[in-house]
Structures are given as structure tokens and as C-alpha cells.
Amino acid sequence: MRSSSVAAVASTAVLMTLAGASRGQSTGGFSLDRFEPAPAGDAFFSVPSPAAPGHLAPRAYLGLDFAHRPIHSSGDNPVDLVSSQAFLRLDASLALWDRLLLSIDAPLAVAQGGDDPGIPGVVFTELTAPELGDLRFGARFRVFGEDTEPFQLGLGGYLFAPTGSPAQYTGDPEARGSVQANLGGRIDSAGSTLGFLWSASGGVELGGGSNRPQLFTFGGAAGLLIADDLLQLGAEAYGGAPLGEELLLSSTPVQRDGASVNAELLFGAKLRVLDGLTFGAAVGPGLTSAIGTPPVRAVGMIGWTPLPKPARERAQSATAVAGDKDDDGINDDIDACPDVKGDPSPDRAKDGCPPADRDGDTVLDIDDACPSTPGVRSADATENGCPVDSDDDGFHDGIDACPNVRGTASDDPKKVGCPGDADGDGILDASDACPKAKGPANRDPKQNGCPDDPDGDGIRGAADACPNERGPSDSDPRQNGCPRFVRVNTEEITTSKPVRFVVYGKTRAQTVDPISDEILYEVRDAIQQNPDIELVEVQGHTDDNGSESYNLALSQQRADAVLSWLVAAGVPREKLVAKGYGFEQPLGDNRVKTGRQKNRRVQFVIIKRKGKP
Template identity: 55%
Template sequence: MTSLSSSVCSSRAFRRLSRRSGRRHPLLVLSALALAALALPRPASAQATPASRIAVGGLALEQLDPAPAGDALFGVPSPSVGGHLMPRALLMFDYAHNPLQLHGDNPASVVSSQAFLRLDASLSLWERLLVSLDMPFAVLQAGDDPGTPGVAYHVPSSAAAGDLRLGVRGRLFGADHAPFQMALGAYLFVPTAPAGSYAGEGAFRGAPHVLVGGRLPLSAPLSIAWSATAGAVLRGSDNPHTLTFGAGAALVLGRDRLRIGPELYGAAPLSDRPMLSAPGAIVTSSAPVNAELLLGARVRLLGGLELGAAGGPGLSSAIGTPAFRLVALAGWSPAPSDEPAPQARPADRDGDGILDTADACPGTRGIASDDRARHGCPKADRDGDGVLDVADACPMTPGPSSLDLTKNGCPPDRDGDGIADVVDACPDLRGAPSAAPRQNGCPGDRDGDGVLDRVDACPSLAGESSPDRSRNGCPEDIDGDGLKPPEDACPREKGARDPDPTQSGCPKNLRIRDREIALRRPIRFVMYGRDRKDTVEPIPDEVLTEVRDVLEQHPEIKLVEVRGHADDAGDPAFNLRIAEERADAVRLWLVEAGVPKEKLVAKGYGDTDPIAPNRTQDDRQKNRRVQLFILQEE
């Protein structure tokens, strides 16, 4: 639905036009006519009114310019021409609802209904050129004057002729019904509509455009006809010039027995001049770009008779874009020939006498071969090692011949890792390719310290080789806490110096042993009554910080399970729920402390794994706990 507002300025109306294609010389003729028309005197757009009111009118609202008779779609033209001296004709009726509606203090539908009856004819020439004629008649127009102070809107109420359209297009390349065609075209609009009406613009207009399209075959008897166009409308009035666009496709059954599909078309102004105006007043749109969508179907009945219908909404609030449009047509065009299309000659691109359908190398001249994979390929030895490419397992790398067909023509590779011995830094050890020559073909060494990962006790930290397997490939101070073994009792976890040699260099609150991150300061839980869940006592930040630091110091730890436990007071289902809540609470605390959430999983074990007999309050308190266990390491 078009949304408009009024203000003081001067301009003329804006009208969108479709695009068509034509032949070179007629295009020049039409272009010359259009340019000459631009120099003609311009008629006034406003009707005579009292001096106290300003008249607004004279705008070609119709946004649908039908494709010439014989085209596949309703509003998007095709680059196809089809034949010589082939006439085609159609009668089209289209109805637009609310193409010009005013909003604001005085809302009204200035043009609430507009219907056109069109007579269209075309003639194809020399299978290259199509000339066409389209004459529209506005047979239904209705609306209301919003009563804006000082502004009189022309409200249509009677039938009127529209602007006569002359068209020409010339196909540049692509045969009729080919998958891709291209054409150039142009329209010339002659101002045959009454001055000041909504059926024409009162001035000559020219519309050059380019078209592409074609017919894409599917499984018989289906195909898809498609078209796209882009162009411009050059006006001899004060209305702004516009860019036009359109695209559509239709599913075709048989030889054009049925066509059904969507199409989109529209226009955009090339300047910010008002769309509809008279001296002293303008009407502007909330959206300058016209756009409409149609879904249509056509059926061929007998001989060349064709019937069709389409409908769809306007997609913008620009002047002239209706809330919805309905279209019906009856047309005639010569029935498609039932003769099969001529078959293309089998291709042989390289000219070696072997058709592309059987040529394994269709772009390179070759020789015949019983091997289908080499039939039509040249007899070559690209690496010059004396082993022909047809039998060379490494046709781009020279190597000796071998009875083993998988190694024939390949350089020696003793360890079989796919890296030739001449560039393999570890020719007797299977490895992987590497950009570093010293590592190419060698087993992994992520930290690049010369100690292979499979024997490196610290594969992510560069260190020195050592006969001590637990220290091989590790730096002297693994955890970076400033203490070195034997002074550091926990060489893989940061800690402070301590007078107790067994605690020096170790975290204060935890240890890693037997795949458990054991907390020396346990996480305690307090019961506030059987009918309330346990709550966790506040955990000092230093405990969470040490857990986070330990996980950062051990990137090989990929997954830790936070296990929640309960005592045996209450029923097992209640205890299991409480245990899960405890585990979830501790996991959340650790994530907030900086531990990546993907490294943690929480699980409740209820009262199934006590560490004390559950006979005293102290024992029960010990069983209400959370533990951290390492589930996955590299």
C-alpha cells in the first residue's frame, strides 16, 4: 500500500517502466526519436483551479508494462525472438488496488482502484528482430479527494487512454530455446493519454534495456524458462529518470502446454526529485523504489490460443505500487513445432579423433588406448624418469621403476611415510610433512626442542633431553615458579618456597594424585533442615585460583568431572538431587573463576560413595563433599 505525505515544492510524477530488447538499427531510430521528443514543449501537469488551491495530478501510476505478446512471462520480457514474419497478439486485463493512497492528517485513497485493458501485438523478423506495439486503456478508475487545505487532488472517475508503447529488440546471441540468450531492446512511449490524468505522463519517454534468459531442460517433459532484465527510463518531463529491473522463471510442461512461476519487477529513481507535484505542492513517498511480485500460470488450449492469470502483492510503499494486483490475459501465437530439435554434432575439442564422451583427456590431443582411463591421452613422461605417466605412480616426481605398481616411478621412501628419503629428515622413522626442513618426515615434536613427542615428558614445553624419562624434553623449571628440582617438590604445579621440603614449590590447597585434583581444604556443605537443600560454605578465592592455575599449567588435561556427594540422611532420590546441585554449584564457581566451561562436567553420586561411616555429625559432614577427577588427557 502506497504511503504518501504532502509538502511545498515543485516536480512531476514518477513512473516505473518495464524493459524490452531490439535490433541495432531500430534501436538507433527509437533512441533518436526519444531524444527528439525530449526537446518538445512540455505540457502542464496541473489542471486549472482557483487561486486559493493548488491542483496535484498528472501521474502514470501503472507499474506493470507487459512483456510483448509471445513471451513466457507476464511482466518480465524475454531475449527470445522466434522465427521470421511470425505474428503474435494478446488482450490483457490488469487491476491494481490502492496504487495511490495518502496518509497523515487527511488519509484517503486518491486512487483506490485502477484497471487497464491492453491490446498488444508483436512480429518477429529474420529470427533476430522483434517489433511490438502496446496500447493501454484505463477502463476503471476510482478514488477520493482527501480535502487537504490549499491542495486539490485530481481524482480519476472515468475511462481514459494510456500512453502508446512502441518496442524493438534484437537478439545478440543464443538460439531460440537455448539455455542462455542475450538481447538489447528499447521502448518509445508516445503521450496519447489525456493531460493531467493518472494513465500517462504527458511527455515522450524512452526505455533502453538489456535482457538475458533462456530455457533450461529438466527431465522430460519439464523445462524452466527464465528471464532477467535491467535498463533505464529517460523522461522528457520533469519526472526523475529511473533504473528498471526484473527477473522471473516459469516451470514449463511439454512444448509450452503449461507455464507457471513467479516474477519480480520494479524501478528506482536516479534523483531525489519529488514523485508527484504541482507548483507550490508536492506529494512524496515513504519508499522511492517500486517493487511488485507476481505468481502466474498460462495454459495453451487449441492451436495457438493461450489463457493466463496472475496475482501478487506490492512489496514497497512507493507511489504507484498497489497493495495487490490481479492480471488475466488471452493471447494467440503460433503453436510450437512438434519436430525434434536438431541434434548437435558430437564434440571432439582437442581434434584427436576421439569423441569427448570417451576421451579421458578431452582438452589434450592423445592416442587411443584400451585403458579407458588413458584413452585419448598423450603418451607422456612428465618427470622424465623413463616411466611413462600411464604407469608412473608419481608422475610429477622422478624415481626408479619398480615391480610394485604403487611405487613404480617414485623416489625411495624407506620408512613409507610418503616423504622421499632425499627430503626426509628422519628417513627411517615414519613422520609427517613439515615446513621446517629439520622436522620434515619426522614424528611429531610440537615444542620443537628436538625430543619427539612420543618420548617427550613435556611435549608442549621446549626443554632438554634427559636420561630421566620423567624429565626428558622438559625445562628445568617446568611450572615457572622459580624453583627447580630437587628443591621443587611439585615440579608441575606452581607453589611458593616452604621450609618443609615436601611442601616447597607446591600449591597450598591442592595436589594432583591418581587422576584426582585433591583439595587439601575440602568444600564443605551445611544442612539447614531436612526440607531445605544444603548450601555451600563460601570457598576462598585462593582455592579457586589454584584450581584454575593447575588446569592452565596442564593443557593436557582436557576434561575434569566435578563429583557431588551426600550423606545417607533422607531418601536416595533426594540425596542424588542434592549431590547434583552441589556439583553444579562448584562447577559454576570454577567457571566464574576462569576455568573454561568445556573442561568441566558436573555429576551427582548421591550417598553411594561415602568416605566415613555416617554415624556421627562429623562423619556425615565429611560425606557432604565435592571432588574433582580427571576424565580425559592427551
């Protein structure tokens, strides 16, 4: 049969139904709307989930679904026999024991209409509104899986009371019911505010009278949760496949039409605010041309439909019930230090206690300035947990070979902290003008123990870092005998004095001390007077006092402050880069005061010259 003939037969059949209904002669007609909303509280618009979250937890919404041309014909003279149908729905659900969900759907056709095909001798009956639809009662039981887990299984069903009008296509002549199996779940990204939802369902729908065949129903949906469930975006497909072959449109005269698969697609979004106030909208096409499947369907809703708490919140709630006085995530019944926030530990005697005391001196590592060396408590944070330095020479008694006599550093552990002859030239360091360079005795105290002086600046031999350039003496051996404050080497711009910072309050925000301006001006000049220097890394370094993250941030602040100073003084920004290394690159022993002082520094490393990689 040609498509135009088929359309004509379908049009005539529907028309006879409508006309016959007006004369009280027809028992034809059925519930035309193929959109069955998911129970209130479910994530998606049409595809139900297996969840039943909460106990005595009510959820409800007011919704509107609009179908455009749910019965339409094609051919030479197309007619929209049902051009539109809109249902206002009041849906509610109640969750019990985190297992059972009871629901109700009350539909009301608030607008519907169709076109008169204009067939002579047949009176066209206009569709009217408002008209009740079939009340739906539902129950669902969660069989497997917990809420917010990736996989759950639920079983449920609906009972439809015949409260609608078959002649007006808002209900079925008899009661009908359905049973379903529902799958679904939720996946939350670790450390992220994103989540993923999915649902799938399948079942059979039976009863409703002889006007319609039984159905196999199906559906699938997937959605993305954004900003901790604030916004949900998703897509869902649903429909039904008839288990019979025909629909009874009219019994006087008998008119039937072929039943075929209904299938629709929806794209929707939901916005949840105030922990449950939900606004939703969806729109999508019909995927088949079966009776009841519109070319376009639109859905909107507003209601109170909060989702279950995310897994991390549920865990926190469970912890609160079990008792966690110090709020460290470890229940009081297993917390070895229930009144002090601590860390997990495989040792039950330390589980939930503050960070370890590695050196066993009863000063916790978090407060210990010498965390790997036993010491004593001190009001000075820089000395707390460090051994006593009886002679105040910078070497605590734990490593000082001469704890009662001020001394100097030595590579020989037996000489650390002891006075002596570091260069082995027979002249004690106390009177040796060049204690690190061998030289002969001299009546001149300034030359005593010093080797020859090629540049005549009074600093002799290996002690002169710039043997061919006159310069003043300096406590830093790398600068001793070098001109001014700055020296340009192949790989670094070295300074004879450290850059100092002003510390404001407890926040420890770093700013360059004006006392260092003279040094930094010379660094600026060195960069400007050496045009082959293309890129200098301003490095910040610290001692190991404090945590790794704290020192890394502090060193970066210092490097950034010096970079800003140099840029303000005229150094092109593209020639500088700042980087903090924390305590990763120590120059001295962090166990002693002098070593920690050496480690608190700013360096200027040349990382790129013209013509060189």
C-alpha cells in the first residue's frame, strides 16, 4: 500500500474514534502519551534509577511535558489529528530505610488539540482540556549496591489506575501495571568536583484493556555532574516495543492501526541550589513515527529533589556518629591521641597522634629546629629541639669536639668546634692572618701566616679569590680579595654579602631590606655591563627549619622579591626568572647555626649566554 493510502486509513481510523466518542458509541482510545517520568528524586527525567536514598526522605516536583504532533499523518493531504498534547504533573516520592521508594504521579492534560480532516459526513470531535490522566503508583526496592557507588541494582513496578479518558487519549479503559529491573550508579572523580551518572532499565507493561498491545519498555541515560552536583547535564533514550500487532482506535465501526516501536531521545539539564531546590529542562526528538511518538518533546520541572551526599561527606557523617573529638578522621575508639589531631599510623600506639619525633627528644618534628638531632626545648624557635652550644661557637655540644672552647669548622670530626691550625702552616688560626692558606710567620699581624700576594691587596695565595684583582678582604672565601661586592663568573654572578630581607609580623611576607640595595645595584650593573648574559635565574634557598612546603614557598617569595627589585631598578624582565628551591640545595650543615645561615641565601645563576646553549 502506498504511503498516502496508509496515512489516509490511519487518519480515517483516528477520526472515527474521535467522532464516535462524541456520540457515546466507541470504546476505542487509549493513553497516547508515551512519556513516563522517573519518580521524584531520580537523577534523570524519564529513565528511572535503582536508588532509594534516605529514610522518611520526601521529594516532590511540579512538571510539564509537551508533545508536538503525537498523531500526525503524511501523504498528499497531511493532517495533524492530534497536533499537541501538554500534561501538568505532580510527582512525589518517599524513601524508607535506604532501600524502598514509594512514588505517585498525577498527570493532568492542560492543553491538547487537533485538526479537522474535513471528511464529509463525519463530525469531528475536538479534544478538550483539562482532562485527568491515569494516576500512577510506584514502588521500588534497591537490591544491590550502595548509594553513590558505581553500580546498583533495583527492582520495581508501577500500577496505573484508569482515571483518564480513553476518548480524549489521556488514559486507558482498564488498569494496567508494569515491572522493571533498574541498573545505575555514580562515579566521583578523586580530588575533583566532577561526577558521572548512569541508569538503564527494562521491563514489561501489561493490561490497560484490549485497545492496546502489551509493551516491552526500555531506557538508558548518562549524565555529567559539575561543581559538586550544582549542575547536571545528560542525555537519555527511552521507549517501548509492542508485544502485539495492533492498536484499537474505534470499535463502532472497528478501526485498528499497526502498533510499532516508540522511541524518543532527550537532552536535558538540572540546576540544584539550596541543597535541593531543583530546576530542570529537557528537549529532544522522536526517533520513530509510531503513534504517540512526537517529532519533538519538551519537558520542564521545578521541585525539591536533593541528591544523596557525596561519598566523602557520608564518610565524615559516619565518623561523627562514631566519635572523633579532635576531628582528624580517626575514630576515638582507635585513636591513641583522641584529644590531639594527628596522622594515621600502622602502630596502634601512635595511630591518630601528632607527627613523629624522629630524634626522640620529645620535641615534635613540626616544632623541632633540629629534627634529626636530639636536643632540648627552647623559647627560641630557631633553637628549639637543638642541643646546647656551651661555648656559643655555632657547633652544638652533640658534634663539638671542644664543647667548652670556641672553635671553628673542620672536615675532621675530631677537630669540629676546636681552635687550631686549619691550614697546617704552624700558625694557630687565632693569630693566622690567612688561616686557610699556608704561609710563613711574619711580624706584621696582617701578613702573619699568609703566602705571597701577587695583586698587592694584602690577601695572599689561595685565600685570595681574585689573585690578579685588588680587593678588600671578606669573610666569604669566594669574595675574599675581590673588587666591590659582585663578581661575574662563567656560571654565576656571586655576591660577597647575602641579600637580606625585612620580615613583617607572623605572616613572614618577605621584602628586600634596603641595606641590600647597594649589593643589588651592583648585580643590576653586572647584568647590564655584560650584554652576552641573556637569562639569569634568581634562586631562593632556605635552611631545613619547618616543613618542605613552607620552605619551598618561602624561598619562592624571596626569589620573587629580588626579581621585582631588579626589574624596578632597570633590568629587563625577560632577562630574569625566579625560582625557589627550599632546602633542597644546602651549602652548610643544617644541624648547626652557621650552616643554617649559609643555607638562607639568594643566588644569581647565569643559565643562558649569547652563542652558548
